[in-house]
Amino acid sequence: xxxxxxxxxxxxxxxxxxxxxxxxxxxxxxxxxxxxxxxxxxxxxxxxxxxxxxxxxxxxxxxxxxxxxxxxxxxxxxxxxxxxxxxxxxxxxxxxxxxxxxxxxxxxxxxxxxxxxxxxxxxxxxxxxxxxxxxxxxxxxxxxxxxxxxxxxxxxxxxxxxxxxxxxxxxxxxxxxxxxxxxxxxxxxxxxxxxxxxxxxxxxxxxxxxxxxxxxxxxxxxxxxxxxxxxxxxxxxxxxxxxxxxxxxxxxxxxxxxxxxxxxxxxxxxxxxxxxxxxxxxxxxxxxxxxxxxxxxxxxxxxxxxxxxxxxxxxxxxxxxxxxxxxxxxxxxxxxxxxxxxxxxxxxxxxxxxxxxxxxxxxxxxxxxxxxxxxxxxxxxxxxxxxxxxxxxxxxxxxxxxxxxxxxxxxxxxxxxxxxxxxxxxxxxxxxxxxxxxxxxxxxxxxxxxxxxxxxxxxxxxxxxxxxxxxxxxxxxxxxxxxxxxxxxxxxxxxxxxxxxxxxxxxxxxxxxxxxxxxxxxxxxxxxxxxxxxxxxxxxxxxxxxxxxxxxxxxxxxxxxxxxxxxxxxxxxxxxxxxxxxxxxxxxxxxxxxxxxxxxxxxxxxxxxxxxxxxxxxxxxxxxxxxxxxxxxxxxxxxxxxxxxxxxxxxxxxxxxxxxxxxxxxxxxxxxxxxxxxxxxxxxxxxxxxxxxxxxxxxxxxxxxxxxxxxxxxxxxxxxxxxxxxxxxxxxxxxxxxxxxxxxxxxxxxxxxxxxxxxxxxxxxxxxxxxxxxxxxxxxxxxxxxxxxxxxxxxxxxxxxxxxxx
Numbered sequence: 167x168x169x170x171x172x173x174x175x176x177x178x179x180x181x182x183x184x185x186x187x188x189x190x191x192x193x194x195x196x197x198x199x200x201x202x203x204x205x206x207x208x209x210x211x212x213x214x215x216x217x218x219x220x221x222x223x224x225x226x227x228x229x230x231x232x233x234x235x236x237x238x239x240x241x242x243x244x245x246x247x248x249x250x251x252x253x254x255x256x257x258x259x260x261x262x263x264x265x266x267x268x269x270x271x272x273x274x275x276x277x278x279x280x281x282x283x284x285x286x287x288x289x290x291x292x293x294x295x296x297x298x299x300x301x302x303x304x305x306x307x308x309x310x311x312x313x314x315x316x317x318x319x320x321x322x323x324x325x326x327x328x329x330x331x332x333x334x335x336x337x338x339x340x341x342x343x344x345x346x347x348x349x350x351x352x353x354x355x356x357x358x359x360x361x362x363x364x365x366x367x368x369x370x371x372x373x374x375x376x377x378x379x380x381x382x383x384x385x386x387x388x389x390x391x392x393x394x395x396x397x398x399x400x401x402x403x404x405x406x407x408x409x410x411x412x413x414x415x416x417x418x419x420x421x422x423x424x425x426x427x428x429x430x431x432x433x434x435x436x437x438x439x440x441x442x443x444x445x446x447x448x449x450x451x452x453x454x455x456x457x458x459x460x461x462x463x464x465x466x467x468x469x470x471x472x473x474x475x476x477x478x479x480x481x482x483x484x485x486x487x488x489x490x491x492x493x494x495x496x497x498x499x500x501x502x503x504x505x506x507x508x509x510x511x512x513x514x515x516x517x518x519x520x521x522x523x524x525x526x527x528x529x530x531x532x533x534x535x536x537x538x539x540x541x542x543x544x545x546x547x548x549x550x551x552x553x554x555x556x557x558x559x560x561x562x563x564x565x566x567x568x569x570x571x572x573x574x575x576x577x578x579x580x581x582x583x584x585x586x587x588x589x590x591x592x593x594x595x596x597x598x599x600x601x602x603x604x605x606x607x608x609x610x611x612x613x614x615x616x617x618x619x620x621x622x623x624x625x626x627x628x629x630x631x632x633x634x635x636x637x638x639x640x641x642x643x644x645x646x647x648x649x650x651x652x653x654x655x656x657x658x659x660x661x662x663x664x665x666x667x668x669x670x671x672x673x674x675x676x677x678x679x680x681x682x683x684x685x686x687x688x689x690x691x692x693x694x695x696x697x698x699x700x701x702x703x704x705x706x707x708x709x710x711x712x713x714x715x716x717x718x719x720x721x722x723x724x725x726x727x728x729x730x731x732x733x734x735x736x737x738x739x740x741x742x743x744x745x746x747x748x749x750x751x752x753x754x755x756x757x758x759x760x761x762x763x764x765x766x767x768x769x770x771x772x773x774x775x776x777x778x779x780x781x782x783x784x785x786x787x788x789x790x791x792x793x794x795x796x797x798x799x800x801x802x803x804x805x806x807x808x809x810x811x812x813x814x815x816x817x818x819x820x821x822x823x824x825x826x827x828x829x830x831x832x833x834x835x836x837x838x839x840x841x842x843x844x845x846x847x848x849x850x851x852x853x854x855x856x857x858x859x860x861x862x863x864x865x866x867x868x869x870x871x872x873x874x875x876x877x878x879x880x881x882x883x884x885x886x887x888x889x890x891x892x893x894x895x896x897x898x899x900x901x902x903x904x905x906x907x908x909x910x911x912x913x914x915x916x917x918x919x920x921x922x923x924x925x926x927x928x929x930x931x932x933x934x935x936x937x938x939x940x941x942x943x944x945x946x947x948x949x950x951x952x953x954x955x956x957x958x959x960x961x962x963x964x965x966x967x968x969x970x971x972x
Contacts, residue, residue: 212729239836244862248439248957251285258840259314266580273312279554282584293368303735305713306660313735324364331355338965340377342516348374376402386570393622403440439564450477459902484801484848505952508569528562547593567951579614602645629677631686634743675700730770748804752849781823790814814840866893897944907941927969
């Protein structure tokens with residue numbers, strides 16, 4: 167049987183026009199992109215691209231890197247840690263492994279600098295020139311060969327002509343019983359330092375309280391698990407305290423050359439991740455194998471369902487760790503509750519009760535430096551060299567059961583660096599264009615992951631940890647050529663050859679827990695939770711990979727392009743760094759390495775400009791043939807990446823028009839039908855393999871936004887409203903009934919005024935007007951705590967902003 171996933175995405179967006187106010191954004195403003203490593207109008211590029219200027223993103227309310235997904239057909243979000251770390255999903259391609267040694271299949275860049283750590287895809291968006299989202303394999307020209315596509319943010323550059331800048335402040339209130347408030351400031355200033363130098367500095371600060379109202383110790387159990395994990399337990403969750411700064415200086419080396427130096431820094435302090443708990447129950451076959459998970463019926467007291475009997479808590483679930491919640495339970499103490507009797511009283515609303523919930527328990531810190539040289543030779547050829555260094559540090563926590571039971575917390579820590587160097591040359595003649603280059607990447611990652619049992623917990627004072635190191639060295643050569651066979655027909659051929667080396671080591675076992683906020687310290691405790699622990703493994707590998715592209719572009723007219731081609735993308739092999747139970751349950755050391763994935767994409771599309779430039783209509787159809795797709799299979803309380811073949815086919819449409827002054831409309835749609843084939847419910851399962859839906863891929867997405875502006879006094883007033891709909895989607899590859907989020911409809915609204923000279927902007931907005939529950943991330947823990955942990959986007963939010971530009 168083949169279980170398939172059908173996805174349709176429809177987006178209707180209206181943003182400000184510039185008929186009378188040139189400084190404001192319009193959808194139909196010309197967007198120049200660099201998807202082919204040279205500047206081109208987006209309508210002249212035979213690639214499925216969604217692009218927005220910085221001004222457009224301000225109009226759309228884009229504050230975080232992942233917010234742009236709502237306005238791009240076929241793009242969604244996944245990740246972990248209750249939304250504190252997000253990743254992009256493009257056309258159903260995703261991987262939500264929560265260990266930071268992994269690289270995402272959809273790459274993210276800032277100013278041609280690759281984010282080598284998957285969880286680094288979450289960052290604040292401020293002072294940005296534009297974003298480009300490229301769908302499908304992009305390995306021929308971009309420095310890291312992501313199979314699904316890429317998201318490229320480009321920051322605003324210094325101005326050599328005049329001093330300019332802005333200051334923007336926002337205050338807001340989250341509508342929950344926590345009464346959380348928000349204050350955000352964003353500003354930038356830049357201009358010439360001399361005839362040959364210009365600089366720009368941008369800053370952003372955001373602070374908001376936790377919107378998830380924590381009632382702990384309400385509903386804490388009696389007896390086992392009732393002790394507090396420590397002082398400060400029970401904090402409200404969902405807060406943010408972030409400061410970020412970026413500085414750029416441009417130096418003219420001559421009339422032919424430019425040196426750009428930029429640096430960026432960001433630091434965030436946040437509470438424990440804002441997961442909530444819902445009660446779930448495992449369904450077992452006659453042999454005790456887990457075959458489904460459902461929401462716990464209101465009158466249910468069994469630990470699991472095995473026919474008409476109680477199958478107990480020791481289900482065969484591919485994770486050899488903590489059956490019966492770790493204390494040998496015989497039933498659920500409260501009908502409909504989890505193993506410890508907890509029921510979230512208001513369901514998916516924003517009151518909860520969680521014990522391992524501490525203010526400022528987590529933090530992330532990133533630093534980056536980027537150097538770019540551009541040089542034009544006498545013959546017109548252009549040399550570009552980009553050097554990029556990034557340093558990532560992170561330690562974040564979540565409460566595993568997300569309930570008032572002192573059982574387990576999960577921690578995710580990373581200390582990593584990346585360095586990349588790209589050197590490329592572009593040249594052209596009357597009938598052809600070329601780009602060729604080399605790319606080097608080094609990623610050095612140290613990861614600390616695991617489960618923490620506080621000293622007062624059921625288990626008592628242990629870190630069940632995994633310590634891993636992965637160093638990657640990748641060297642590639644690439645090139646692409648375009649040949650004009652006539653004034654209408656162009657052929658494109660490109661390729662990349664990659665030599666990749668990886669060195670990996672991991673140690674999986676148990677440490678003493680020295681405190682709630684330190685992890686994996688004090689040395690391994692030998693021979694605990696299974697003979698032979700700690701388990702120490704090392705490996706290294708070398709691979710030669712290749713990617714390629716063949717395409718034809720045909721300009722029917724100057725305003726109508728059709729294109730079709732085939733792309734081969736590849737993502738390198740790598741290693742799992744699983745938690746102890748997942749390591750044992752998946753077969754131990756043989757399950758650590760996984761193979762490269764290969765995607766062959768067949769795509770046909772068109773781009774048209776109509777009505778004297780007032781309308782654009784673009785579309786593409788594709789078929790994906792995946793070999794060894796790298797999918798994350800979560801079982802028990804951990805997971806591993808597996809290889810499985812997959813296929814996907816779909817269509818995407820974008821329609822943009824300005825029907826009258828003051829109005830713009832953008833309509834986009836995406837449909838895909840994806841299947842991940844022959845997936846076992848656990849490693850070594852005796853049950854037949856299943857064909858399943860990919861995770862975080864809703865069947866139907868739809869968004870409609872309307873904005874209208876008109877003259878008022880010495881400026882213009884605008885009103886706007888948007889409605890977004892998403893169908894249900896699975897968050898676990900096994901596609902169990904309980905492991906999916908419901909469909910949702912979100913309404914946003916706002917009113918604003920801009921002065922005629924574009925110096926002042928005032929805006930009042932309401933996000934999530936109807937206070938809808940929007941599922942973000944979830945994990946199935948039915949055999950650990952009789953629950954799933956789930957997280958949601960914030961509740962209704964009211965905000966006012968004022969912006970001064972000069």
